[in-house]
Amino acid sequence: MSHLQIGPIEIFIGEKQxxxxxxxxxxxxxxxxxxxxDCGAGRPVFDHLKKEHRIRDIxxxxxxxxxxxxxYLFPEARAWINGCDVRKFSDLDEIARAxxxxxxxxxxxxxxxxxxxxxxxSGEEAVREKIxxxxxxxxxxxxYPYDRPFELAGVKAVMLHAPGHCEGFCCxxxxxxxxxxxxxxxxxxxxxxxxxxxxxxxDMIESAKRTLLVDADTYVxxxxxxxxxxxxxxxxxxxxxxxxxRREEKVRKAVRSGLPPEDLIFQEVFYxxxxxxxxxxxxxxxxMGVAKHLRRLLKHGEPIHDYYxxxxxxxxxxxxxxxxxWQQPPSDHKNDTRExxx
Ligand SMILES: [Zn+2]
Numbered sequence: 500m501s502h503l504q505i506g507p508i509e510i511f512i513g514e515k516q517x518x519x520x521x522x523x524x525x526x527x528x529x530x531x532x533x534x535x536x537d538c539g540a541g542r543p544v545f546d547h548l549k550k551e552h553r554i555r556d557i558x559x560x561x562x563x564x565x566x567x568x569x570x571y572l573f574p575e576a577r578a579w580i581n582g583c584d585v586r587k588f589s590d591l592d593e594i595a596r597a598x599x600x601x602x603x604x605x606x607x608x609x610x611x612x613x614x615x616x617x618x619x620x621s622g623e624e625a626v627r628e629k630i631x632x633x634x635x636x637x638x639x640x641x642x643y644p645y646d647r648p649f650e651l652a653g654v655k656a657v658m659l660h661a662p663g664h665c666e667g668f669c670c671x672x673x674x675x676x677x678x679x680x681x682x683x684x685x686x687x688x689x690x691x692x693x694x695x696x697x698x699x700x701x702d703m704i705e706s707a708k709r710t711l712l713v714d715a716d717t718y719v720x721x722x723x724x725x726x727x728x729x730x731x732x733x734x735x736x737x738x739x740x741x742x743x744x745r746r747e748e749k750v751r752k753a754v755r756s757g758l759p760p761e762d763l764i765f766q767e768v769f770y771x772x773x774x775x776x777x778x779x780x781x782x783x784x785x786x787m788g789v790a791k792h793l794r795r796l797l798k799h800g801e802p803i804h805d806y807y808x809x810x811x812x813x814x815x816x817x818x819x820x821x822x823x824x825w826q827q828p829p830s831d832h833k834n835d836t837r838e839x840x841x
Pocket of ligand 1 (some may be wrong): 563664683766
């Protein structure tokens, strides 16, 4: 466990350098009680926080397990979630639909799978997963606002809505301390992750730009890269987001060359063969990611309608569930006064 402090904000890097399923947390020290942002750092951090702090509020940037699984260890704290995630935090089927299970497996099997995931299997990860899903359903939750300042443990904060990674994703910003928690804009060599049904490639690109519109000089990532200054963030973000174009070019070339749609998920667009061999369920996210790129190519005028339909068909996918958005971002989101968020 290592941590860094900027004013009242302490940054706790999680286990294994915050590699998934761990993630970095921010602790905001208030006068009497403290708040936590995200809750997946791992036992050493949780033990420390429980011993040294009184955590009253836990703010979750989005519903992904690696950011929420420790919630059950803080039963006395209030959980704060964003408006887009409300239904997911109260209904397992919404999670199954949002994360792409409906698209990959069909409604019936997806409903069954998401429930089976609540059953204990073996090892800490299964226990964690079980606890995480059930805990988010049972916990009392409040909704934090997007894009307007509010007091978070007595510190001015703005939750910048930054959809793309998933629809509700946001970046907590502390204007008085120049800190932006960019979370899953994690700058890793893997590149941006937008492989859920509620992910969107174009939104992710727009949101990446948005992280540079605020007056921050400390950027905190959720995984591996840790904390970087503004100049480094800008440079690394460019490299990171360029991976989107490389993936899309790979998909476009493969389609144009006549590659059979059944082979398109084995081109390492996202995951390397060796990683899929070790963790076969990654193929689920490979399918979703490739489907997202095919849809984006279609949207941009590429005449691949039949190819896309064949892709869905050969992989047994359900096209009506590839995109999930139950709630559009607030209507003022696209043209809000984001420069004014200082
Ligand atoms: Zn995530």
